[in-house]
Amino acid sequence: MEKETALHVALRYGYQRVAHLLIEVNPELTCLTNMVNESPLFLATSKDYMQTANMILEYCPESSFQGVNGVTALHAVVTHKSELAIKTLESMILENGDAIKEADAIGWTPLHYAALKGNLEATELLLLGxxxxxxxxxxxxxxxxxxxxxxxxxxxxxxxxxxxxxxxICDLVNHKGQTALHIAVLAGQETVVE
Structure with missing residues (x-):
């Protein structure tokens, strides 16, 4: 891919040790996005390389969150439920809390992703502060x-x-005039309806 740094390549192909060395030697690499707007932090969080993501945040707290189609590293991190992913999420919110409201190409925020994955801890963090x-x-x-x-x-x-x-928020309706209860019924989510 064009405009790929060595750090992008290392993360894309799972060479985390190489990624760590590159970050130590040249932390500025963490701020660069490739041709499709993927930042190293986005690649690390989307691939669940949370140790690397935390290293990126430690070496360069102002690292870019950018990813493809408006999906950011914050969107990606909430899809993972590990303790380290939650720690990474906390660090990211502290660094760039405004990213909580960033929507992707279909209008989903990180909270939408956390809700889809059933990530209760991430949901709690996104609701605080x-x-x-x-x-x-x-x-x-x-x-x-x-x-x-x-x-x-x-x-x-x-x-x-x-x-x-x-x-x-129970009163919010989608473009078809449906509340969350309507959606649960239509999806056959009996336990939610009860």
Whole structure:
């Protein structure tokens, strides 16, 4: 791929030791994106290389979060549930909390991704802090909130966390006029409906 640095290549092909050496020698590499806008931090988080992601953040806290189609490293990290992934998420939010509200090409925020994966710890972190969970109200291009997505996937605990934080999100409707309850019924998520 064009504009790929050696760090991009090392991460793309799973050479984490090489990536660590490159970061130590030239931390500026962590700020460069390739031709399709992938940053090294995005590649590390999307491939679940959390040790490398934390190293990138340690050596260069202002590292780019950019990825493809508007998906950022923050979107990617919430799809992983390990303790190290949660630690990485905490560091990323501290460094760039505004990224919580960044939507990808279909309008999904990191909270939508956490809801889809049923990542309760990530959901909790995304609802805390100076952004006070306002991402809960963000709708994707079809009008789906993170609550709709959690209902569709049947993730009750995530739904409960979202509703406890913002009870009025139960009233959000998508472009078809459907609430999260409608979505749960249509998806056959009986435990959510109960």
């Amino acid at each position: 100076k952004h006070d969970g306002s991402a809960s109200y963000m709708l994707d291009k079809s009008g789906m909130s993170a609550l709709h997505v959690a209902a569709l996937a049947g993730h009750e605990e995530v739904m409960e966390k979202l509703i406890r934080r913002h009870p009025d």
